[in-house]
Amino acid sequence: MEGCREAVDFFDRQLKSWPLAQQNVAALRGVKVKVLETEVVALAVQFNPARIVSTGAKIDKKTIAERPCFLCSTNRPAVQEALPLLDGRYELLVNPFPILPLHFTLPSMVHEPQRIRQTYIDMMHMAEQLTGLFLFYNGPRCGASAPDHLHFQAGRRAVVPLERDFNLFYRPQSTTDGIYVLSNYCVEAWCIVAGSAEESERLFLSLYDRLPMDVESGEPMMNLLAWFEEADKQWVSIVIPRTKHRPACYTADGDAQCLVSPGALDMAGLIITPRKEDYDRMTADKAVGILQEVGKAKSDKRKVKSEI
Numbered sequence: 001m002e003g004c005r006e007a008v009d010f011f012d013r014q015l016k017s018w019p020l021a022q023q024n025v026a027a028l029r030g031v032k033v034k035v036l037e038t039e040v041v042a043l044a045v046q047f048n049p050a051r052i053v054s055t056g057a058k059i060d061k062k063t064i065a066e067r068p069c070f071l072c073s074t075n076r077p078a079v080q081e082a083l084p085l086l087d088g089r090y091e092l093l094v095n096p097f098p099i100l101p102l103h104f105t106l107p108s109m110v111h112e113p114q115r116i117r118q119t120y121i122d123m124m125h126m127a128e129q130l131t132g133l134f135l136f137y138n139g140p141r142c143g144a145s146a147p148d149h150l151h152f153q154a155g156r157r158a159v160v161p162l163e164r165d166f167n168l169f170y171r172p173q174s175t176t177d178g179i180y181v182l183s184n185y186c187v188e189a190w191c192i193v194a195g196s197a198e199e200s201e202r203l204f205l206s207l208y209d210r211l212p213m214d215v216e217s218g219e220p221m222m223n224l225l226a227w228f229e230e231a232d233k234q235w236v237s238i239v240i241p242r243t244k245h246r247p248a249c250y251t252a253d254g255d256a257q258c259l260v261s262p263g264a265l266d267m268a269g270l271i272i273t274p275r276k277e278d279y280d281r282m283t284a285d286k287a288v289g290i291l292q293e294v295g296k297a298k299s300d301k302r303k304v305k306s307e308i
Helices: 005-017 019-028 049-055 061-066 120-129 197-208 276-281 284-294 298-307
Strands: 032-037 042-047 083-085 090-094 103-107 133-138 151-156 179-181 190-194 222-229 234-241 270-273
Touching (some): 005 019, 042 284, 120 133, 120 151, 120 197, 120 222, 179 197, 197 234, 270 276
Antiparallel strands (some): 083 090, 090 103, 103 151, 133 151, 133 222, 179 190, 222 234
16 A cells, blocks of 8 residues: 555545445544643543444453454445455454544454464554554453454544654653653553564564463453654554453442443543543543553553563
8 A cells, every 4th residue: 555545545435335434434523522631641532422332342252252253254244345454464444433533443354363462563564554544452351342353453643642642752762672661651651663563573572571461361461552654764663551451430330430441542542432421520530540540550660671
């Protein structure tokens, strides 16, 4: 692909032939968004009723085994089209329940579990192929509503706070062999800036191998964001370690309940609320509390940094 031009053209064509996607993309233009100012970052909360499909998704083994995989080509709507990526090993699909103005899903052609260790390099190559977009990855228990089928997602840049305001947090001097600590963000986050996809993978694996393994999901709990800076010919990726799938408020009773199920975009500062009452009650302190509950405290990074 030539940057993301072909992807944008594909997106526009797909909307003309798929009423559901067209309807939800149009609705996204009118969703409510409010800024949540903290001392160091301007988070945002989005009221997006269509996202209840993902936010409320059950990902227990029984539910996954009993439902058809909606990312497998044989189970998709007939109207949903695809563009091949990486020599046909992945596909580019329009996400019919968008969070971002330009929102894609990038599933593997093979029905295989959501895993990042062996596929991080694919993420880097697709980031270069889709220059102008950013990619993100939700771990099996970190926001992925289809943990049984390997997939990434991609969207328009300069919307999600952590990616949009990246230069506010990126401090090249705070490095450990090419892995940078993102300073001043509300949860622990690590950044890799590399001059090749292969070097980025080497650095990522050195971090991956030092994060605690989550036995249930089969990999360390994490979310990732990645993009390719064409001007500098650099691959940038952000690793956000996780400790929990969902915050306690997700299953709380009455007014204490808040249906927020954080994925990569939430962890990067765009909190998605499918219920209006949760949107109305969301404050900066509450948002930071949710992210810190499922993420990692910033003080923990000293230990990981010393190990690396």
